[in-house]
Amino acid sequence: MQIKRSTTTTMPSPTSPPVQNDADYFDFRAMERVPESHEWTGPQEYEHPVVAGHELEQDVVPVVDMRDDDDDAVAAAAARAAEEWGAFLLVGHGVPGELLARVEDQAARLFALPVTDKARAARRPGGGGSGYGVPQYLLRYPKRMWAEGYTFPAAAIRSEFRRVWPDAGDDYISFCAAMDEFHVELRALGRKLLAMFFQALGLAAAGGDDDDTERKILDTLTATMHLNMYPKCPDPERAVGLAAHTDSGFFTFIMQSPVPGLQLLRRRPSERWVTVPGVAGALVVVVGDLFHVLTNGRFHSVLHRAVVNRERDRISLPYFLGPPPHMKVAPLAAAVAPGRKAEYRAVTWPEYMTMREATFGTSLSALTLIRVAPEEET
Ligand SMILES: C=C1C[C@]23C[C@H]1CC[C@H]2[C@@]12CCC[C@@](C)(C(=O)O1)[C@H]2[C@@H]3C(=O)O
């Protein structure tokens, strides 16, 4: 079923240039009400009811427990969740709870710094998308979101954060130590989960071309880290934490504070937003568009968003995994059913991002732009 986007929202034309503006240095804490710049009035893009992710069986977000001794069963459960939901809660993953707590605490400290300190590390044009502020893509929206963000390549934590802490003092050291450890753990976990996905897709023993591709993907997996801070909001109904989107890479681990806010769009039996419960120590796994392509649509990238609340600040740390920029991603041979053709053309991550920019404000998913037209299938 096609999602109908409201035509009455104030969407900018896809060609209007994104501008970095003062909203980056916006002091949320000083706000007693939601100002016009952040006020999302009128019908939203995906106006669907919200349900708690635990009451009805059909709304229970799948949980995959890696502690199960039966590797095949774990891999199958993860793959099933990736097919049916495009997301799941991962527990028993082995990343120490103490580390997760420390990482969240360090992220909170970063965002609590004076606006002037954070502004020093602002994203700059040509800065490769890293730094403090609003991700480029989100600047296309006519309104700002109720969130602060910081993006950085996991491979460059120490150099990136000298911008915030030029003196490289104790705060810098404890921040980098936590982020580095998180990166080491999540990179290993990412490789493990990827291997499980491949196993479930029947690739591990497939032999042939896919074996090489599988190894290449595992060996070059690239991580981008992002910190989100959604300050408590005086009028949560009028503000948006993070607008509905799919992640563009292979898959994302999201560490969310126990404060819920992440919602997944479920289409069947009826369209609704399911709130992902805040399970202490769990990581949320979200399938991205390039994994949708790699699996020829068998795993699906899920629309998700973040809402804000009046009582508590909320922190989330998505860890985005994807291919290196030059790698062409195309459906794996083993993911294409015998006698069928690949449904998507090969793209690199940066090419895909450009297409997504071009579809902004339209009802098309960028995936449709790389979809092979049915008449081309022979
Ligand atoms: C590695 C990534 C993943 C990015 C782009 C780049 C850095 C920032 C990430 C986000 C974070 C916020 C939502 C999103 C949709 C956005 O606009 O910026 C994400 C996007 C994606 O998953 O496509």
Ligand SMILES: O=C(O)CCC(=O)C(=O)O
């Ligand atoms: O805040 C969250 O839980 C979701 C974050 C997210 O989806 C993103 O940054 O891509």
Ligand SMILES: [Fe+2]
């Ligand atoms: Fe996301």
